[in-house]
Each structure stands twice: as structure tokens, then as C-alpha cells.
Amino acid sequence: MRRGYTLIEIIITIAITGILSVGMFKAFEAITLRSEKAKILSSLSIDSQSALDQLSLLMYDRAPMSVQGCDITGNCESLDGSLYTKNILKWYGTASESYQAGNYSGFVDMVPSISSKPTLQSPDTNLSKVLKTEQDKWDNTFSIANMGLVFSGTFEDGISPTPNLFKSTDDKIEFLSTTNISTIYEKYYLVDSAYAVMRGEHLPNQTATCIKNLGLKDINNTLFLFYNYRPWKTTSESFCADITANNPLGQVSILATSVNAFVAHQVNGTIRLGLDMNQTVGKTGSTVRLSKQKIVF
Numbered sequence: 001m002r003r004g005y006t007l008i009e010i011i012i013t014i015a016i017t018g019i020l021s022v023g024m025f026k027a028f029e030a031i032t033l034r035s036e037k038a039k040i041l042s043s044l045s046i047d048s049q050s051a052l053d054q055l056s057l058l059m060y061d062r063a064p065m066s067v068q069g070c071d072i073t074g075n076c077e078s079l080d081g082s083l084y085t086k087n088i089l090k091w092y093g094t095a096s097e098s099y100q101a102g103n104y105s106g107f108v109d110m111v112p113s114i115s116s117k118p119t120l121q122s123p124d125t126n127l128s129k130v131l132k133t134e135q136d137k138w139d140n141t142f143s144i145a146n147m148g149l150v151f152s153g154t155f156e157d158g159i160s161p162t163p164n165l166f167k168s169t170d171d172k173i174e175f176l177s178t179t180n181i182s183t184i185y186e187k188y189y190l191v192d193s194a195y196a197v198m199r200g201e202h203l204p205n206q207t208a209t210c211i212k213n214l215g216l217k218d219i220n221n222t223l224f225l226f227y228n229y230r231p232w233k234t235t236s237e238s239f240c241a242d243i244t245a246n247n248p249l250g251q252v253s254i255l256a257t258s259v260n261a262f263v264a265h266q267v268n269g270t271i272r273l274g275l276d277m278n279q280t281v282g283k284t285g286s287t288v289r290l291s292k293q294k295i296v297f
Contacts, residue, residue, distance in 0.1 A: 036281050037288050044258065044290040048275045051223060051256040052294040055197065055273055058225075059296045061096040063150045063189045067271060069264065071202075079266035087202035089264045092150065092191040093227075095130065097137055099190070103129040108173070110186050120173045120184065127173075134192055138228065142192075148232040149173070152187040196226040197255065199262055210252050223259040223275070226252050271296040 059067070069086030070076040076090065098104055105124040114121045127144060135142045173188075200206060200219035216222055229250025261276035273296060278289040 033281060033286065037286070040279050040281060040288045041290060044277045044279060044288065045292070047256050047258075048277055048290060048292040051259075052273055052275060052292060054225070054255060056294055056296045058093060058195060058227075059091060059271060061094050063092040063094050063191050064152060066092040066150065066191075067264075067266065070196075079264060079271065088196055088198040089262075090194065090196045092148070093193045093195055095134060095147065095190040095192040098130045098133040101129070101133055103127075103133055104190060106187060106189060108184065108186050108188060110184075115184075117184065122173050122188075125173075130190070138192070146192065146230055146233065148191045148230065150189045150191055151183070151185040152189065191232075192230075193228050194231055194250070197223065197262070198226075199223055199259055214252070214254065216254075218257065221259050222257050223255040223262055224252055225255045226250050269297075 065078070067079055068076040068090050069079055070088040070090055071086055077086065095104075099106060102124070103126050105122055107122065109115050109121040109123055130147075131142070131144055134147070200211070200216070200222045203211065203219070203224070205211075206219050211219065211224075227250055256275070256277065258277050258279045259275060260278055261274070263274040265272045265274075272293060274291065274293045276289070276291045278287050280287050
């Protein structure tokens with residue numbers, strides 16, 4: 001009867017155990033890596049879908065043909081071109097709550113004896129109620145002077161908003177100045193805010209107070225939404241300026257992080273938004289990538 005093991009048997013056992021341990025460690029490491037990748041992919045998918053859904057809802061109430069692509073120098077162009085190379089997406093949002101509440105009709109009575117510059121008659125329009133709705137939407141400091149008007153030209157080709165349009169007469173739109181108005185169209189849109197979307201990499205000023213206050217570690221790959229600013233006002237408002245510059249500015253929120261590309265195209269009247277996101281898995285150097293698109297009608 002044997003009472004022990006030989007040295008060779010012990011060495012072989014230890015070697016086999018070591019090999020099995022290494023194999024199990026590698027298998028466990030692979031399982032952990034796959035689990036982390038799946039978790040990150042799920043998170044990126046939710047974040048990208050949420051960002052695109054928010055943009056879709058905001059752009060649904062855009063003024064027709066007001067969507068533009070801009071670069072950081074302020075050079076803007078429409079999205080009608082086949083190739084879009086701009087880094088900033090901008091548009092004007094309509095006062096949709098006021099319209100849906102029936103506070104303005106969106107039409108001008110074009111009969112010359114009823115409407116003539118500088119006063120236009122707009123049937124079924126009550127600017128006092130419009131103001132109340134807008135104050136509920138934004139804040140009590142909102143005034144009619146904050147609003148712009150976009151005439152809808154041929155095939156919804158919007159004309160640039162005219163600043164400081166109104167006096168507070170209920171069913172009349174009375175222009176304080178007609179200098180920038182060459183043609184009056186029957187249909188119009190009231191706009192109450194401009195919007196801009198861009199990655200931090202393309203911000204004109206990353207050190208602006210509105211950005212610094214967010215306390216971000218990675219500004220370049222953050223997708224920002226700027227809102228509640230009105231460039232059509234006489235004192236032009238910027239979407240993100242330094243407070244110390246004494247320049248009125250809008251508000252900013254974060255749509256998504258880990259965004260390494262954001263694009264927008266206009267095809268046959270629809271706007272196609274695209275997000276490309278990535279994130280590194282732990283300390284492995286492995287990267288999870290996700291691309292998602294959404295069409296806005």
C-alpha cells in the first residue's frame with residue numbers, strides 16, 4: 001500500500017493545476033470583459049437614443065427652413081446641400097404651445113384695406129394670451145419683444161426673423177420697424193427661442209462661464225444643447241457667452257457624453273441626425289463604439 005506521492009507526481013499535479021488556473025483566469029477575464037462591453041453598449045444605446053429623441057421633439061416645432069449648419073466663425077448655410085461639413089446645428093423654435101392653445105392663427109388677412117405695413121391684422125390671434133403662455137413656458141420676465149416672426153414664403157422658404165416686432169394689441173401685429181421687411185406673406189410663424197447643438201470640440205469658447213459652471217472633465221466629446229437665446233433681437237443674444245462680457249446669453253444643457261461625432265443632413269425635406277459614440281472598457285484599451293441615426297420630419 002502506498003502512503004504518499006512521489007516528487008514527480010506532485011510536480012505534475014502542480015503543473016496541471018497551474019495550467020488550469022491560468023485557463024480559468026483567462027476565461028473569467030474574457031467573460032468579465034464581455035459583460036463590461038455589453039453594459040457599456042447598452043448605456044451608449046440608451047444615451048444616444050435619448051439625445052436623438054430630445055432633438056427630434058425640439059426640431060419638430062422648428063420654423064420651416066430655419067435649420068442651418070454653421071462653423072465656429074459664424075458662417076452658416078442651409079442643410080439643402082448634398083454635402084454637410086458644418087459642425088454646429090442651429091434652428092428657430094416656434095411658439096408651439098401658444099399656437100396649439102389657439103392663441104394665434106399664423107395667418108395675416110391680406111386684404112389691403114385691413115392689413116398694411118406697419119400694422120397687420122391676424123384673425124383669431126390674441127397676443128395677450130400668447131404672452132401669458134410664453135411666460136408659463138419660460139419665465140415671468142418674458143415679453144412680446146423677445147419674439148420674432150418668420151414669414152413663410154414660397155414652399156415654406158422662411159424669411160429671417162424680424163426683431164422687436166409687436167405692440168401688445170390683441171389681434172394686430174404692429175411692427176415697430178419695417179426696415180428689414182421687403183415682402184409680406186399670408187402665413188407666418190412666431191418664434192420664441194433659437195437652438196444650437198454642437199460637440200464641445202467645436203465650441204467657440206470652451207472657457208465661457210456657462211461651460212465652466214458644468215464642471216466637465218471631457219468637454220470635447222460632450223454634446224451640448226443651447227436654448228433660450230434670441231439672435232433676432234436688436235441687442236443680439238449669444239448662445240454661450242462669458243457673463244463678464246456683459247453679453248446676454250442663453251442656457252445650456254448636456255445631451256450626451258462620449259460623443260466623438262455628430263452630423264446632420266437634409267434629404268427631401270427631412271432632417272437626418274447621426275450620433276457616433278465610443279467608450280473605453282476599463283484599462284484594457286478596448287473600445288466600444290455605437291452609431292445611431294434618427295429622421296426628423
